[in-house]
Structures are given as C-alpha cells and as structure tokens.
Amino acid sequence: MLIPATLKKHNYNLIFEIALLQSQKEFANKVNKGKKYTLFSGGIGNGKTYICDFLCLKMCIQYPGIRGVIARRTVTSLKRTTQKVFLDMLTKFGLWDFVEKFNKSDNLLTFKNGSEIYFIDLEDITKVMGMELGFAYVDEAREIKESVFLALIGRLRQKDMPLQCLLSTNPDTPAHWLYKLFYENPDDEFQVVDAKTNENTYLPESYLSTLDKVYHGIYKERFLSGKWVAFEGLVYNEFNPSVHVVDGFDFGDRQAYDFYRAIDWGYTNPFVCLWIAVDRDNNFYVFDEIYIKNYLLPDLVRLVKERHVIPYITTYADPSEPQNINYFASQGLPVEPAYNRVMPGIQLVKEHFAINTETDEPKIYIGRNCKNLIRELQLYRWHESKEGKHEKEEPVKLDDHACDALRYFIASFKRGKTDFHDTDIIQLQGLRSYE
Ligand SMILES: Nc1ncnc2c1ncn2[C@@H]1O[C@H](COP(=O)(O)OP(=O)(O)OP(=O)(O)O)[C@@H](O)[C@H]1O
Numbered sequence: 001m002l003i004p005a006t007l008k009k010h011n012y013n014l015i016f017e018i019a020l021l022q023s024q025k026e027f028a029n030k031v032n033k034g035k036k037y038t039l040f041s042g043g044i045g046n047g048k049t050y051i052c053d054f055l056c057l058k059m060c061i062q063y064p065g066i067r068g069v070i071a072r073r074t075v076t077s078l079k080r081t082t083q084k085v086f087l088d089m090l091t092k093f094g095l096w097d098f099v100e101k102f103n104k105s106d107n108l109l110t111f112k113n114g115s116e117i118y119f120i121d122l123e124d125i126t127k128v129m130g131m132e133l134g135f136a137y138v139d140e141a142r143e144i145k146e147s148v149f150l151a152l153i154g155r156l157r158q159k160d161m162p163l164q165c166l167l168s169t170n171p172d173t174p175a176h177w178l179y180k181l182f183y184e185n186p187d188d189e190f191q192v193v194d195a196k197t198n199e200n201t202y203l204p205e206s207y208l209s210t211l212d213k214v215y216h217g218i219y220k221e222r223f224l225s226g227k228w229v230a231f232e233g234l235v236y237n238e239f240n241p242s243v244h245v246v247d248g249f250d251f252g253d254r255q256a257y258d259f260y261r262a263i264d265w266g267y268t269n270p271f272v273c274l275w276i277a278v279d280r281d282n283n284f285y286v287f288d289e290i291y292i293k294n295y296l297l298p299d300l301v302r303l304v305k306e307r308h309v310i311p312y313i314t315t316y317a318d319p320s321e322p323q324n325i326n327y328f329a330s331q332g333l334p335v336e337p338a339y340n341r342v343m344p345g346i347q348l349v350k351e352h353f354a355i356n357t358e359t360d361e362p363k364i365y366i367g368r369n370c371k372n373l374i375r376e377l378q379l380y381r382w383h384e385s386k387e388g389k390h391e392k393e394e395p396v397k398l399d400d401h402a403c404d405a406l407r408y409f410i411a412s413f414k415r416g417k418t419d420f421h422d423t424d425i426i427q428l429q430g431l432r433s434y435e
C-alpha cells in the first residue's frame, strides 16, 4: 500500500510501502469507508496493534493538525505494547524526521505538520474529558468498561477530521459489551474484522508451535482461533497463558527468594511435584514440575531430591497419604501435610491469578517448562449438575493433579503466613479477572 501525504511544514510528498496481511487490508478498507467504529478482533499476535497503530500514523500524516489518542487500560501495558509498536514503526519507516517532539513526561507525540498523538491509559477517564479528538484507538478494548468507551467516543469532535475510533482486542465472553455492540446488534456505524493467530504470516513458525503447545481447550478457541467463547465451567478463568506463563526466571540473588516444593501423590494417576520461589512481596514463581505416572516411592524420593539441590523452607504434600509422607521423611525428605480444604484453597489460587488493578500484575507466574500445570489450569472444571449448571462448589476430579499441588502450596503458604482460617471467605477485591 502506498501512502502519499503532504506535510504542512515540509512541502513534499511522503511515500512509503507497507505489506499488509489479508485481514489487515480488510480492516483498512473498512476504516476507509468512513464508518465510525471499527474493531479488529481475534487471536493473539494476529497483527491488530500493528495495523491500528499504522492507521493512526497515516491519519496523522494525511490530516495535518489532527489530534488523536492511542490508549490502553493501564499505563504499564500501554508503554510495553501499543506505544512501543507505534514508536518502533516510526523507526522502521524512517519517520522520526517528521516528528517535532516526543514529550515523554506527557506522553505526547507532536508531528511537524501539527498533528498530535496522546498516549494515555484509560484508568482515569478524566484525562480525555477536556479534549476534542480527530481519532482514537483503544488497544485490548475488552479490558475497559463500556462507560469509558462511551466517554471516549464522546470526545470525537475535532472539526474537519475523520472522527474514526479504532479498537483491537482478543475475544472475551459473548456476554461482554464489545460483543453485544459489534456482533449481536451492530449498528450501521459498528464494524468488525476477525482473524486467527496463524493468519499472521509474519509470525515465526517456532512461535506458532509454542503457542499451540501452551494453549488448550477453550483457551485455544479464544486466544488462537479468536472465537468469542465463554470460559463456562472453568475453575481458573483468571488464568491467562499470555499473562502468567513466562519463558523462564532468573533467581540470581538467591537471598531474595524462599524456595518451596508442593506434591500431589499418584501412581496410576500422575505424581506431581512443583518447585516454587517466593519473593519478598510474596509473589510466586513456579519454575519446575515433575509429572509422572507409575513410579514407586523410592524412585520418587530420588527424583525430587536430585532436582534443584537448594535449601527449601518446606515441601507441602497432599495430607491424604500419611504413609507416603512418613516414607519421604524417613528418606531424609521432610514433607508437611498441606492444608486441604478445597474451596478456600481454590479461592486463594484464583485471587493470585487475578490481575491487581493497581500494579497491573498477578501474584503468580509459571515457567513455560511446566507444561502439565499450564495445560491442567486450562482444563480444570467445575462439576456440572444434571440440569447442565456448573455448581461452583466442587471441581471435577480430572486434570486436577498439578492444580491440586499448586493449591496445596498457596493455601498452606497463606495459612502459615497470615491469619487466614478455614472459615474465611476471601473476596476478590480490587482484582480483575479475565472472565
Ligand atoms: N503488516 C505487517 N508487516 C510486518 N510485520 C507485521 C505486520 N503485521 C504484524 N506484523 C508483526 O507481527 C507481530 C504481531 O503483530 P501485533 O503486535 O500487531 O499483533 P497483536 O495482534 O497486536 O498481538 P497481541 O494479541 O499480542 O496484542 C509483530 O511482530 C508485528 O511487527
């Protein structure tokens, strides 16, 4: 696609070339038709931020003096993703010559033709309240409330400007306001383009195969196939591989961490041991797992002892097999019976996966090597009643081995550290889940 544009202060044409994906072309064409609100939905990495940022850049060049907003819910994610993609694009296309100034403290980019982009977080909508905008782009729009979206589009009224609102997002549940607006009863002004992750031919093959291994079940449908499906019946619907799963950890300063292990016993079912580091803010890093069937206790002791020979605060284990606990202890591997009440434990695990709205971070991260834990977390379900209702009281005893080990650890750790009791009802206050 060739973009000619005349810059006001420099009287020459700016022409550069960009090779768009099929879905990105479709999106650009829809935006060009002049409808007001255009959503790019679909799988992670399908190229949505890239095309939206590009179209914002194009508007800045084509409409001298335009004022636009590029936004995401939190400032951390904005800077790490959307804003970074935009600034990298300026470098890639050699466009910094056309930038007058990038004021980092205000996050305001001013072009030499008078156009302006404010990179803003939408945590506090008052930031946009005084503005008259010529365009707006909200990345990962599912994270924001409908009221924030409505307040933002109310600012689209800069005279003689395209007044376009672009949105991009991963899918969410069909109950989400975005789905209702763009899919269920779309008004003439609302249009949408969907694309799966693997439609982005710029993604390396190795990245796609890693995603394929990390995502399972409904998660795969939602985050790779880009379908708006509910996490109906899933216990840990706060878990999101793209947030909680990381390539690895560097525990360089060992003194800054405490180390724990957590065990779920099994012979015909898998035996699971998780290795967990805890930092001084009580964030958890699950950095290794054993997940094996048909191993006898002496072999299990050896395997667990051999791996990561470091001092441990303790090893928690399923209390329902005291003879195993005694055997491990007799072999020089002391094990503490874990706290095993299911519902309070599950609540605590959920609380740790939820994103804290202040820090924009969860309390737990999992290494990509812990592939069985990652898989089980996406498959672990609530029991379904005969009427087809998901009773959020009892999980199905399937795909629960690594999930149980994680629950033993978190619940036992919390019980040891805080005045958390059996009867406590833990509220998810100030925390955001993905469902
Ligand atoms: N037209 C294109 N030309 C070159 N590279 C592209 C193009 N479209 C996307 N890419 C590259 O593909 C990768 C993913 O694109 P992008 O970050 O836009 O995806 P995304 O859908 O926003 O991902 P996420 O779901 O993680 O937010 C990036 O490395 C980006 O540079």
Ligand SMILES: [Mg+2]
Pocket: 048, 049, 050, 081, 139
């Ligand atoms: Mg993106």
